[in-house]
Amino acid sequence: MSHGRGENRVREQWRFAVLGPVGAWREGAEVDLGPPQQRALLAVLLLAEGAPVQGHELVDALWGGEPPASAVGSIRTYVHRLRKLLGPSVIRSAGNGYQVPVVREELDLVAFRDLLARADRARGAGDADKTALRLREALALWRGTALADIRGEYAQAQRERLGKLRLSALEHLLTATLDLGRHEEAATELAWLVAEHPLDERFRELLMLALYRCGRQSAALATYREVRTLLAEELGIDPGPGLQRMHERILRADAGLLVAPRPGAAERIPACTAPSAPPLPVPAQLPGALAVFVGRRDQLALADEVLPRADEPPVTVTISGMAGVGKTTFAVHWARQVAARFPDGQLHVNLRGFDPSGLPVGPEHALRTVLRSLGVAQHSLPHDVDALSALYRTLLADRRVLILLDDARDAQQVRPLLPSAPGCLAIITSRNLLSGLIAMEGAHPLRLDVLSVDEAHAFLARRLGHERVAAEPAAVREIVERCARLPLALAVASARAAARCTFPLATLAAELRDSQGSLDAFDDAEPDAAADVRAVLSSSYHDLTPAAARLFRLLSLHPGPDTSLPAAASLIGLPPADTRQLLAELLRAHLVDEPVAGRYGSHDLLRAYGSELARTTEPPAEHHATLRRALDHYLHSARAAVALHSPERALIPLAPAAAGVCAEEFAGDSAKAVAWFAAEQSVLRAAVERAAAHGFDVHAWQLAWALDIHLNRSGLWRDAEAVHLTALDAARRLGDPIARAHAHSGLAKALTTLGRVDEARAHIERSVELFTASGDLRACAESHHVLCWVAECQGDLESALGAAQRSLAIRRAVHDPEDPGSDDERGSRATAGALNALGWIHGLLGQHQEALDHCRQALALHEERGLGYGVWHIWNSIGSAHHHLGQYDEAVASFRKALAGYRQTGCLPIAEAGTLRRLGDTYVSMGRPGAARAEWTAALTILERLGHADAETLRGGLRRLPAPGP
Structure with a gap:
């Protein structure tokens, strides 16, 4: 820069920024600072705020402990290039180093510090208005994460340092906002900050104060309970003295916490732009009550005793007991009885904790389901459990809701779903005691046992009619005894008796007496009760036609919790029309149900029984053939769906499907393909694991490939990571480099979206290497395209440019856009996508005419071929x-x-x-x-x-x- 009389004029011409991506502007026009390392060098000089930086310090900052031999020469080159871009006076030599003299108007960091100092002086003078104004001016200088486009340990350390300064400024600003009486505004901003920094006690304390001053004492106390639990779980500590004092003062309604708003203060400070929360839909999701519910009066009375009042802390009730004891029926009956006490809604989630498929609903999926039912759009949901849980608690703050969490496996599965607002009720059913919830969350345990003798008689009388039951007291007594008074066994037995209304009950009693069954899945059940359940199920099963009995057995081998008609047809290897008749027979026998039109499932006990029958009835070869048909069904269906909803993607070849497989048909309807993926998501996820566990490694990696786009578009990146890790293991067992390359590519995409970009880079580079060696040009081009994106996310634009150029070159080698017959529409889309990606990277590098040229070529290809999407x-x-x-x-x-x-x-x-x-x-x-x-x-x-x-x-x-x- 210059000295003397021209200095003020020159200073007005330049502006530099580090509080966001590193940038420089001359006369208001942004200057392209060149490649990442060159930008990083300027950033180091700017962060010195005018002080000289020695050469060895620059080397350490740019390369850390392992600089290249050419480091000093590279620094000279970068300085030379920057001087050409910025002018010779901007970067000055200082000994064996360099400096960039800057003043307040020229560097956002210097201006930020100056405004913080002025705010500090205003705060010392007791002027909250000026304090808030100066802090807002300071925070407005931030354009995102500091040094957002600079990589390396030095940059990360500086980001953390500057981030702490920003958080401190936010704390002082919100304190001043509270001093000015603008409590609602402060509470809104603090709620977002607490969600973003859940362990920062400063913001928790301020949020409690803001909520209290807004008249939301219960929400303030709930904030304290939440952070106390979080600190105990994460760090094993109690809240600090400040939080504890705030909690105590709110509890005793300390008048000193209240201040009156200052007249006119709100008009002098610009209002926050944080949005108000949308109105919460009032869900009413409880399943229908069972008209034949009987008994359980004592348990219902005990449950009613712990119901919370509106101003009391939320209550959790765990309902445990053996499988088939009627936990869900009881929970639904009680929940419907007390639903009117919870006017803000009743939620229901089936967690499938003991589903035979072995894939319980994870907390993330459960939270997504609940939040969608509360009106949050799928694409608006955060991407980790903590953020989802924080949003859930925020939406339910100051609202009285009931949530029924059915079939929980353990405490970890349900903790993120527990409401924290006063007056709420969580009802949880599980085969386990869930002692962790009892010990840590103070849950009220309620254990269900089998029915009493009188209740079991009443159960049968309600279902079969009082006259029929009274006519055969001895047979009824034996049925009750043989069913061990277990509600599920009694339900199946009474359904069988109702379907054979002309048969005496003594016949059913004799069949139960003579039956030989086995259900080893009931580890926590009493042996005699489990044996009687087996007997009841066996008597219903043996009443089926042979074909329906076979379908019942084979359904237990299906990988997911429920199945569609085409999938069931593939499982048994029969046409859909024939399979529909068999499913209707199973529905009549209550051995399957149809919870949603066109999808069939069954109670986990029934599936366990079917699995046992399959093991003892079907030879191993039939087991293998059945699973092969099921996996072929989902693999061929998924590939057909991918072809429609990802028209630019290169499709992998598949082996022919086994005889009898009935793959889904989408009739060219991409919306139908997308809906199919959504409906079959949990089944497909389980199919990948089932395939890998039973030696179908080709199916495992190919199903993961087919699932990739759906999981990424749905924001299910942890699921995507899991399936591709399974696929990678399968590919290694196969010794198939193409399979490994696809798995590495899928992992790279999942890890990039999860923020683990360095890991992703290693995977995609391995994918490129394997595809290149294989000679699969289309897949190689696709992997270079992914590498371009990953490198861009790393800030490595030079590598991104090279990858984009290689992707385009390969696309053109296999697809000539000038020759309409050279390739299919899919190849044209891929070539257009590669041209656009190359143009985009040129734009990021400041080469905007080149960017425009490439993008126009992509547009012309789209228009010539009528590609549209x-x-x-x-x-x-x-x-x-x-x-x-x-x-x-x-x-x-x-x-x-x-x-x-x-x-x-x-x-x-x-x-x-x-x-x-x-x-x-x-x-x-x-x-x-x-x-x-x-x-x-x-x-x-x-x-x-x-x-x-x-x-x-x-x-x-x-x-x-x-x-x-x-």
Whole structure:
């Protein structure tokens, strides 16, 4: 920079930023700072805030403990290039190092520190208005995560240091906001901060104070209970003195906690832009009550004694007992009796903790299900259990709800689903005692035993009629005894007797007496009770036709909790029409049920019995053939669905399906294919594990490949990681490099979205290596495309560019876009996608004309071939290139076309938000702040709904826009 009289003029020309991606602007125009290491060097100099940085310090910052031999020379090269970009006076030599002299107006970090100091002086003078104003000005300088585009240990350490400064500024700002009496505003911002930093006691304490001043004492106390539990579980400690004092003061309604709002203060400080919570739907999800429920009066009375009042802490009741004892029936009956006490809704989740498929519903899936029923859109849900649970508790704050969690396996499965608001009730059924909930959460245990003799008689009389039961007292006594008064056994026996209404009950009693059954799954059951359950099930089973009996046995080998008609047909190897008749027979015998139209399942005891029969009746070869047909059904169905909902993806070849397999048909309907994946998601997930466990390794990795796109689009990235790890193990057992390459590629995508980008990079590079060696050009191009994305997420734009170029080159080698007969529509889509990806990376590198050229080629290919799907991504890239070339009208038109496509699909909210932000940027450059505000506000709405980190950056941008005119 310069000295003397021209210094002020020169200083006004430059602006640098590190509180977000590293950037430099000259005369208001952004300067392309070059490759990542070059940008990193400028960042190190800027972070010194004008002080010189020695050469060895620069080497350490850029390369850590293992610098290359050329490190010093590389630094000189970077400095030379930066001087050419920024001018010779910006970076000065200082001994054997360099410095960038900056003042407040030139570097956001210096301005940030200056505003913090001014806020500190105002706070010392007791001026809350000025304190808040200065802190808001300081925080508005942040454009996202500090040094967001710089990698390495040094950058990470600086990010953490600056992040702590930002959090401290937020704490002081919210304290000042509370001092000004703006409690609701502070509570809204603090709720988001607590969800983002759950172990930071500063924000918890301020949130408790804000809620208390808003008149929400119960919510303030619930916040304390939540953090006390969290600190105990995560760190094994109690809340700190500050939190404990705040808790005590709220409990005794300390008048000193209240302050009066200062008149006019709210008008002098810009309001927060955090959205208000949407209205909560009132769910009523309890299953229908069973009209023939009898008895359990003592247990119902005990349960009623612990019901919470509106102002009391939430109550958890665990209902445990052996399988078939009637836990679910009891829980539903009691829940419906007390439902009116919970006017804000009743929720129900079947956790399938003891499902024979071995795949209980995880907390993440359960929370997603509940949140969707509360009106939260699928694409708006966070992606980890803690964030989902925090959103769940936030939505239920100050509301009285009842939640029934049926068939829980253990305490860990249900903890994230427990409501924390006063007056709420959680009812949990499980075969286990759930002692962890009793010890840690103070749950009230309620254990169900078998029915009393009188209750069992009443049970049969209610179902079979009082006259019929009274006519054969001896037979009824024997039926009750043989069923061991177990409700499930009594239900099946009474159903059989009801279906044979002309038979005397003595016949049923004799059949139970003579039956020989076995159900080893009841480890926690008393032997005589389990034996009688087997006898009852056996008597129903032996009344079936041979074909229906075989289907009952084979259904126990199905990998998931329920099945469709085509899947059942594939399982038994019969046409769907014949299979439908057999399922109808099983429905009449109560050996399967149809909880949802077209999907069939059965109680886990029945499945266990069917599995036992299959082991003793079907030869091993039939076991193997049945599982092969089931896996073939899902594999061939899934590949057909992938072909429709991922038209740009290269399809893998499959072996022919086994005889008798009835794969799903989608008739070219992509929406039907997407819906099929959603319906079969848990079955497909279980099928991957079942295939790997039984030696079907080819099916395991190919099913994982087929599931990949659905799991990623649904935000189920942990599931995606799990299935691809299973696939990788299977591929290694097979010794198949192509299978390994697909598994590595799938893992790379899952890990990238989970934020583990370095791990992802290793997997995708291995995938590229294996595909390259295999000669599979289409798969190789696809893996380079994924590598481009992973490298971009790492900030390694040079590698991303190389990967995009290689992907395009390979695409063109196998698909000539000038020759309509050279490849199919799928190849054209892939080539267009590769062109667009290459154009996008050129744009990120500042090579905007090259970006525009490549994206126009992609657009031309789309238009020539009439491809349609995916063209909106290209319009977004074209709009970005036009913007950076100063062609603003063209940019606006391109962004509008991209938005129309995103909104038509309705499933790409992140992409839509990004385009809205870029459109707003264009309007700013055109001098139209009102139009920019409209687009950025729309983008902010989407980002806040998703809980995305970029929302804060966008809020800052909105605050910096000129206020709208009168």
